[in-house]
Amino acid sequence: MRIVVTGGAGFIGHHLCRNFLGRGDEVVCIDNFISSERGRIRPLQDEGKERFVFIEHNVCAHIKVDGVVDAVFHFASPASPIDYLNYPIQTLKVGALGTHNALGLALTKKARFLLASTSEVYGDPEIHPQSEDYWGNVNPIGPRGVYDEAKRFAEALTMAYHRTHGLQTYIARLFNTYGPGMRLEDGRAIPNFLRAAIRGEPLPVYGDGSQTRSFCYISDLVEGLIALSKSEVHDPVNLGNPAEMTIAELAEQVLKITGSGSCIEQRPLPQDDPKIRQPDIAKARALLGWEPKISVEEGLHQTAEDFQKRLSIGQK
Ligand code: NAD
Ligand code: UDP
Numbered sequence: 001m002r003i004v005v006t007g008g009a010g011f012i013g014h015h016l017c018r019n020f021l022g023r024g025d026e027v028v029c030i031d032n033f034i035s036s037e038r039g040r041i042r043p044l045q046d047e048g049k050e051r052f053v054f055i056e057h058n059v060c061a062h063i064k065v066d067g068v069v070d071a072v073f074h075f076a077s078p079a080s081p082i083d084y085l086n087y088p089i090q091t092l093k094v095g096a097l098g099t100h101n102a103l104g105l106a107l108t109k110k111a112r113f114l115l116a117s118t119s120e121v122y123g124d125p126e127i128h129p130q131s132e133d134y135w136g137n138v139n140p141i142g143p144r145g146v147y148d149e150a151k152r153f154a155e156a157l158t159m160a161y162h163r164t165h166g167l168q169t170y171i172a173r174l175f176n177t178y179g180p181g182m183r184l185e186d187g188r189a190i191p192n193f194l195r196a197a198i199r200g201e202p203l204p205v206y207g208d209g210s211q212t213r214s215f216c217y218i219s220d221l222v223e224g225l226i227a228l229s230k231s232e233v234h235d236p237v238n239l240g241n242p243a244e245m246t247i248a249e250l251a252e253q254v255l256k257i258t259g260s261g262s263c264i265e266q267r268p269l270p271q272d273d274p275k276i277r278q279p280d281i282a283k284a285r286a287l288l289g290w291e292p293k294i295s296v297e298e299g300l301h302q303t304a305e306d307f308q309k310r311l312s313i314g315q316k
Pocket of ligand 1 (some may be wrong): 030058059060078177
């Protein structure tokens, strides 16, 4: 297989590239580093040698890839709330123009296309847990709207290509995913908590910490994405770990796992921060035979070890 990964220098993208290289595929990674580090590319080049090609490119402009392409995994987009609040227009553009170009590439090459969508399409949900038939509760003009609406548009465009052109498309609705290799300054809850705990700084809990999330370990997610891309399921599928916890509980777990003496410090809750989030994964279980295997405790241990190592050598 020859696989294009847009956003391949990002957290999930670089794990996907590693997985594809590990099973012998060729990878074309496209990224403009808007929310990632150049340093991620070198190990992939070392591992893949001539099977790994990197193209520095903003996918909002026409994407040109020479040769055969069997699949396009479209992961390019800022994903941390901090990033998409800093880059609101770039986020809207990559969800719209970037997705259009990535679909166009897949169509030209007669390749399969997988969109990294998100649980944010459900907004601040009114039903719990969230199943794929729920249409969501999104504030289109709020600060998070730039991400949520971009992904909702991306889903609509993907389905239009599937229906109009018969393109083999897949829509994965990813719930919060974490693991080794996340940027230390990523800004999402787990990297922020781990960094603070290891440095002995206060853990910044937004609001009273009663909002919930459900955290999926990266290796589980990658398995789910691969299972979906090999299936015949063209409607959206939730991929996430249903183990739901409050953010206050997450902070306590991080303190326990790192053995840190840090305290917890409340900070203002960002606008439109969803109050609850838990994936209903009945569809993924039934149609893909997939479910996560790694407990949050185990996943946090692995991630803490990686953060400890990188912080001790002053890496980003
Ligand atoms: P990330 O920020 O680590 O990676 C995104 C990558 O996309 C970065 O390398 C960035 O530089 C690149 N990128 C952004 N805009 C680009 C553009 N215009 N052209 C080329 N490259 C561009 O984020 P992540 O956590 O790895 O998320 C990857 C994808 O998965 C995103 O599409 C995100 O919306 C989706 N997702 C992630 C999560 C999660 O919990 N990690 C949850 C839901 C959805
Ligand atoms: N959060 C927090 N402290 C942080 C970062 C995030 O309390 O340093 C909260 C945030 O308000 C949200 C939850 O943790 O309720 C998950 O945030 P994250 O940015 O990881 O992802 P989201 O689910 O909001 O996209």
